[in-house]
Amino acid sequence: MKNRYLLLLKMQLYNFFGINCILNSHSKKEKQRSMALGGLVIFIIGLMIVYSTTISMSIASMGAVNILPTISALICSLITLILTFLKSSGVLTGLRDYDMVMSLPVKNSEVVLSRLTMVYLTNLLISIIVVLPSVVIFGINAEMGISGNIMFLLSFFFLPVIPMIISLGLGVLISAISSRSKHKNIFSLALSTLIVLLIVAASTKAQSMNTDEILNIGILFSNITNEIYPPAALISKAVEQQNWLYFLVFVGMSILISVIFVGTVTHFYQKINTATFNHSATKFEGKILQVSSPLKAMYKREFERYFSCTIYALNSTIGMVLLLVVTLLLLFISPEALEQQSNIIGLSQMLRQILPMVIAVFITMTSTASASLSLEGKNRWIMCSVPVRAIDIFNSKIAVNLTVICPFVLISAVLLGFKMGISLKQAILLCIVPTVYACFISILGMYMNLKFPKYDWTSEYYAVKGGAISVLATMGVGMLSSLIPLFVCIVFQNISTLIMVATSILLLVFSIILYRQLQQYQLYEI
Amino acid sequence: MQAVLEIKNFTKEYSQGKKAVDNLSLSVMPGEIHGFIGHNGAGKTTTIRAVVGVMGFNKGEILIDGHSAKNEPVKCKLLTAYIPDNPDLYDYITGIQYLNYMADMFSVNRKHREERIKKYAELFGITDSLGNLVSSYSHGMKQKLALIGAFLHKPKLLVLDEPFVGLDPEAAFHLKQIMRDLCSQGSAIFFSTHVLDVAEKLCDKISIIKQGNLIISGSTEAVRGSGSLEDVFMEVVENEK
Numbered sequence: 001m002k003n004r005y006l007l008l009l010k011m012q013l014y015n016f017f018g019i020n021c022i023l024n025s026h027s028k029k030e031k032q033r034s035m036a037l038g039g040l041v042i043f044i045i046g047l048m049i050v051y052s053t054t055i056s057m058s059i060a061s062m063g064a065v066n067i068l069p070t071i072s073a074l075i076c077s078l079i080t081l082i083l084t085f086l087k088s089s090g091v092l093t094g095l096r097d098y099d100m101v102m103s104l105p106v107k108n109s110e111v112v113l114s115r116l117t118m119v120y121l122t123n124l125l126i127s128i129i130v131v132l133p134s135v136v137i138f139g140i141n142a143e144m145g146i147s148g149n150i151m152f153l154l155s156f157f158f159l160p161v162i163p164m165i166i167s168l169g170l171g172v173l174i175s176a177i178s179s180r181s182k183h184k185n186i187f188s189l190a191l192s193t194l195i196v197l198l199i200v201a202a203s204t205k206a207q208s209m210n211t212d213e214i215l216n217i218g219i220l221f222s223n224i225t226n227e228i229y230p231p232a233a234l235i236s237k238a239v240e241q242q243n244w245l246y247f248l249v250f251v252g253m254s255i256l257i258s259v260i261f262v263g264t265v266t267h268f269y270q271k272i273n274t275a276t277f278n279h280s281a282t283k284f285e286g287k288i289l290q291v292s293s294p295l296k297a298m299y300k301r302e303f304e305r306y307f308s309c310t311i312y313a314l315n316s317t318i319g320m321v322l323l324l325v326v327t328l329l330l331l332f333i334s335p336e337a338l339e340q341q342s343n344i345i346g347l348s349q350m351l352r353q354i355l356p357m358v359i360a361v362f363i364t365m366t367s368t369a370s371a372s373l374s375l376e377g378k379n380r381w382i383m384c385s386v387p388v389r390a391i392d393i394f395n396s397k398i399a400v401n402l403t404v405i406c407p408f409v410l411i412s413a414v415l416l417g418f419k420m421g422i423s424l425k426q427a428i429l430l431c432i433v434p435t436v437y438a439c440f441i442s443i444l445g446m447y448m449n450l451k452f453p454k455y456d457w458t459s460e461y462y463a464v465k466g467g468a469i470s471v472l473a474t475m476g477v478g479m480l481s482s483l484i485p486l487f488v489c490i491v492f493q494n495i496s497t498l499i500m501v502a503t504s505i506l507l508l509v510f511s512i513i514l515y516r517q518l519q520q521y522q523l524y525e526i
Numbered sequence: 527m528q529a530v531l532e533i534k535n536f537t538k539e540y541s542q543g544k545k546a547v548d549n550l551s552l553s554v555m556p557g558e559i560h561g562f563i564g565h566n567g568a569g570k571t572t573t574i575r576a577v578v579g580v581m582g583f584n585k586g587e588i589l590i591d592g593h594s595a596k597n598e599p600v601k602c603k604l605l606t607a608y609i610p611d612n613p614d615l616y617d618y619i620t621g622i623q624y625l626n627y628m629a630d631m632f633s634v635n636r637k638h639r640e641e642r643i644k645k646y647a648e649l650f651g652i653t654d655s656l657g658n659l660v661s662s663y664s665h666g667m668k669q670k671l672a673l674i675g676a677f678l679h680k681p682k683l684l685v686l687d688e689p690f691v692g693l694d695p696e697a698a699f700h701l702k703q704i705m706r707d708l709c710s711q712g713s714a715i716f717f718s719t720h721v722l723d724v725a726e727k728l729c730d731k732i733s734i735i736k737q738g739n740l741i742i743s744g745s746t747e748a749v750r751g752s753g754s755l756e757d758v759f760m761e762v763v764e765n766e767k
Binding site for chain 1: 578580581582599600601603605608610613617620621622623627629630631632633634635639640643644653654656657658
């Protein structure tokens with residue numbers, strides 16, 4: 001008999017990036033879609049490897065090649081920590097195929113292990129992207145013995161383990177706590193947002209510590225590492241001192257923590273999931289029903305959907321939460337103080353000028369629309385059979401995206417505008433640029449989800465993350481559309497207004513074209 | 527008299543040239559209960575999905591109360607109610623929120639929606655559960671909720687895909703009663719089923735489809751002849767082998 005753990009894992013891998021559809025579909029459209037997906041994934045991975053290599057080479061050219069193991073361990077751990085946490089709610093609890101899987105002759109531990117392996121494999125990919133270029137640069141530049149290089153190379157198999165367990169542990173804990181609450185999704189969302197903010201605050205703290213000690217960067221990083229994340233320090237020491245004992249302690253620690261976590265989760269797995277699926281039954285007492293127009297009814301339902309899925313809300317709102325954090329930080333640090341601290345002359349003036357583009361970067365991270373169609377999943381027969389035009393359905397989804405973006409942008413723009421003392425011209429740009437970007441990202445998200453829908457998910461996680469091409473593509477195109485003009489504005493400050501106006505006009509025209517495309521769609525094509 | 531549903535030379539062809547339904551024509555008149563029978567994979571659901579506008583089609587025409595499903599989809603959907611064979615509903619809203627949503631979508635006024643929700647929820651025995659999340663409902667309860675949602679706007683055409691699967695005997699009895707009531711008020715019903723006894727007793731007309739082709743269509747008496755519907759169905763299947 002085949003190992004059941006491997007069979008469970010195989011079923012999950014089939015769903016990963018729609019691999020099975022790519023292999024078995026006979027539809028030409030599906031093949032083209034899969035090729036586009038594959039191309040985009042390879043492009044993103046390539047881009048990340050180039051980025052990671054460039055950073056490693058810069059560090060090596062500064063003569064600080066010895067800190068590469070620490071830095072890559074720290075970056076890899078932080079990325080794993082944040083990304084795993086964002087998807088933690090859909091990994092171990094609340095899965096649609098829970099009943100089916102649990103009715104199979106498998107042990108709880110096999111189910112838990114198969115789920116964890118899937119997350120581990122995703123994180124391993126990130127680890128390879130971050131660590132492998134560093135290993136190569138380190139091997140070429142550092143005068144280190146063979147064992148140091150081998151330890152560094154082997155480390156990327158273990159680096160994601162501890163942060164992954166921490167994040168998943170927090171996710172399970174939130175599920176367990178919030179399952180007792182009637183409004184468990186909102187509770188879970190609030191807790192999750194709080195934890196993301198704590199992680200972001202911790203990493204911001206780590207980054208802000210390097211301003212005074214830029215010359216002593218090696219000591220600074222090892223201090224930070226020791227303070228924040230001791231396992232990374234172990235790897236650093238192991239490689240630096242070529243000490244296998246440190247390396248084995250790190251590996252042993254990773255394995256021990258994993259075993260304890262798997263054991264604990266296995267023990268409580270059924271209990272936690274039962275609580276997640278349980279609902280308190282209350283007797284319905286008739287109340288006056290509110291009558292709405294079809295569009296308003298769809299908009300309200302979209303909002304219910306938004307709050308019903310923690311991973312969806314968290315993933316698509318994180319950009320706005322980060323914008324709020326940055327706004328609050330800038331409120332307490334004056335632009336002049338920032339200029340003095342960073343030693344960048346003219347930073348305060350530059351910030352005033354490029355503020356609309358800075359806000360735009362956060363806006364382009366926010367697209368509820370890019371997963372909204374996929375999330376209809378098996379319910380989409382309702383959407384297709386109700387008597388409304390397809391564009392009305394898209395409008396309701398676009399409206400939700402705009403509703404999520406607008407309050408955050410308004411608060412940030414007003415607060416930062418006053419704090420920085422911007423001119424009238426800058427104030428006008430502060431109104432126009434974010435508005436255009438908000439419309440653009442909402443329409444783009446809708447369009448991408450129409451082009452790359454994913455309805456056959458077993459967990460909402462797969463519709464929102466886990467290879468959801470529409471989300472990746474929207475974020476990728478969106479970020480490029482804001483980061484490139486931002487960069488150009490920084491380089492050519494004299495004509496930054498012109499750049500922002502031109503970008504806004506271009507994006508507005510592009511949004512209109514995309515919206516017209518949306519209007520052409522028939523419902524059954526979705 | 528104008529047919530409530532008229533399917534003319536309907537053909538659904540998939541990308542590799544395989545025809546799921548080939549040149550199917552039939553009509554359903556006001557006040558008629560029309561049973562659509564066939565093997566698994568015969569093309570019943572494909573036809574139904576095209577009728578309710580959930581799926582596009584290559585050739586032919588589908589008219590609902592004289593309106594083209596291709597050219598006037600919204601108008602057609604306003605006149606139609608559809609329940610799929612396995613109605614997946616929004617798990618994250620309560621039963622009453624789902625019904626109110628459907629009433630909003632079909633622009634049912636407050637008086638009528640409250641009256642009808644009360645009437646049908648009591649009939650199906652789910653009034654007490656309307657305040658609970660749909661995710662807490664059993665399969666049968668979800669089906670009852672979907673049925674109530676379909677009745678709210680008094681559809682001119684009710685299209686049901688295997689409506690009796692999963693319903694308890696009492697609910698099945700009430701559903702048959704509601705179907706007859708709707709038809710007595712001028713609506714028409716087009717439904718697929720594997721339960722031949724029910725089809726025989728309930729339907730005014732029967733159509734049998736096999737491998738995408740309509741084999742036989744007519745009044746229940748004419749189709750059944752002197753035997754039972756089961757005999758006719760088996761005979762048709764055997765002869766076509």
